[in-house]
Amino acid sequence: MGEIIEVIYENGVLKPLKPLKLKEGQKLRVRIYSGDFLELTREMRKKVTPERFKEGPTDYLLKLREEGT
Template sequence: MSKVIEAVYENGVLKPMEKLNLKDGQRVRVMIVEKDFIQIAREIRMRLREKLRGKDLLKELIHERERFD
């Protein structure tokens, strides 16, 4: 399972901002991404959703691909 969550670093410990479905002692990998990057990615995603609202995403992607071929 892969999941992106937000966490706060306090006193040398990363504390998740939401409950995680993990067992005690379970090991996971953590990728550190600063919030600024995450916020930018969310804004881009929201703009894309607004731009493509009501459109067929597959047709739009094919159209974009054909423009660069």
């Protein structure tokens, strides 16, 4: 499972802007986007091309999200 959250960087630490539903000690993979949401969508559009998926674009994006890609 994955989600996109906003964080702030203060004193060498990334701090989430909202509470997270995580277990203590849980390990995560983090991808950092320093920009606005439009930048993120442009990057995703490069990955999601018709020749890369057989299912619909929404199903493909959900699959990527679940895989944490």
